[in-house]
Amino acid sequence: xxxxxxxxxxxxxxxxxxxxxxxxxxxxxxxxxxxxxxxxxxxxxxxxxxxxxxxxxxxxxxxxxxxxxxxxxxxxxxxxxxxxxxxxxxxxxxxxxxxxxxxxxxxxxxxxxxxxxxxxxxxxxxxxxxxxxxxxxxxxxxxxxxxxxxxxxxxxxxxxxxxxxxxxxxxxxxxxxxxxxxxxxxxxxxxxxxxxxxxxxxxxxxxx
Numbered sequence: 001x002x003x004x005x006x007x008x009x010x011x012x013x014x015x016x017x018x019x020x021x022x023x024x025x026x027x028x029x030x031x032x033x034x035x036x037x038x039x040x041x042x043x044x045x046x047x048x049x050x051x052x053x054x055x056x057x058x059x060x061x062x063x064x065x066x067x068x069x070x071x072x073x074x075x076x077x078x079x080x081x082x083x084x085x086x087x088x089x090x091x092x093x094x095x096x097x098x099x100x101x102x103x104x105x106x107x108x109x110x111x112x113x114x115x116x117x118x119x120x121x122x123x124x125x126x127x128x129x130x131x132x133x134x135x136x137x138x139x140x141x142x143x144x145x146x147x148x149x150x151x152x153x154x155x156x157x158x159x160x161x162x163x164x165x166x167x168x169x170x171x172x173x174x175x176x177x178x179x180x181x182x183x184x185x186x187x188x189x190x191x192x193x194x195x196x197x198x199x200x201x202x203x204x205x206x207x208x
Contacts (some may be wrong), residue, residue: 035066035116036200038160063119066102066158068167071131079108084136084189087111088202090134092191098126102196103170106189108176112171114158115206116196127153161201168197180181 051061073079079087084106091113097123102114117123135148154179158164175187184190 035064036158036161036164039157040159061123062157063117066114066116066164067123067155068158069113069115069123069127069153069155070110070155071127072150074150076109077148079106080142081188083141085142086110086137087134088189088191090130090137092127093130093133099123099198100193101191102193102200103168103171104191105174105187107174108180112174113162114167114171123155124153127155157195164200 013142088104088106091104091106091111092101098118100118102116104111104113104115112183115123115126117126131149131153136147139145154166171190172184175181175190176184181187
């Protein structure tokens with residue numbers, strides 16, 4: 001999947017430019033649970049490594065953090081089963097190369113995900129690539145053209161451990177809440193990485 005040119009996001013001048021964080025890894029794994037390090041909005045705004053951009057919604061980037069992401073179908077198009085698989089495959093495409101995909105669910109007209117970009121990766125460019133690729137595939141399969149996705153995604157930095165658990169439960173139970181299945185395990189378009197889940201909450205052992 002080739003990443004396409006991302007739309008320009010207007011910088012918020014009061015927030016510093018993104019700078020490289022010091023290396024805190026041990027043997028290829030994070031030495032602390034910094035992806036869920038407790039923070040709040042004011043602390044994020046004062047973080048010298050934060051990069052903030054703005055379109056209709058604010059978008060914040062901070063390396064090493066997990067994001068709760070939502071993007072929705074244009075005009076609430078309903079995706080048939082086969083297209084939900086296509087979209088989930090597109091969301092998983094960059095996993096382990098550009099992102100760590102903790103969790104994702106493709107609902108009939110929107111997607112939720114917990115995504116941790118790898119150091120140096122831009123979340124918005126990854127999402128643009130996913131949305132562009134899946135739009136081309138789904139439109140072709142359905143014999144349609146034009147927008148498939150709303151132009152802007154919602155993204156939020158996960159603030160702490162409790163926030164992560166709340167978002168995890170929300171994503172996995174969304175199909176049950178909408179009466180699409182009896183249990184999360186019954187829903188075919190749910191992806192969960194239990195290893196990443198445990199590492200984020202408990203820490204990962206160093207690797208060779």
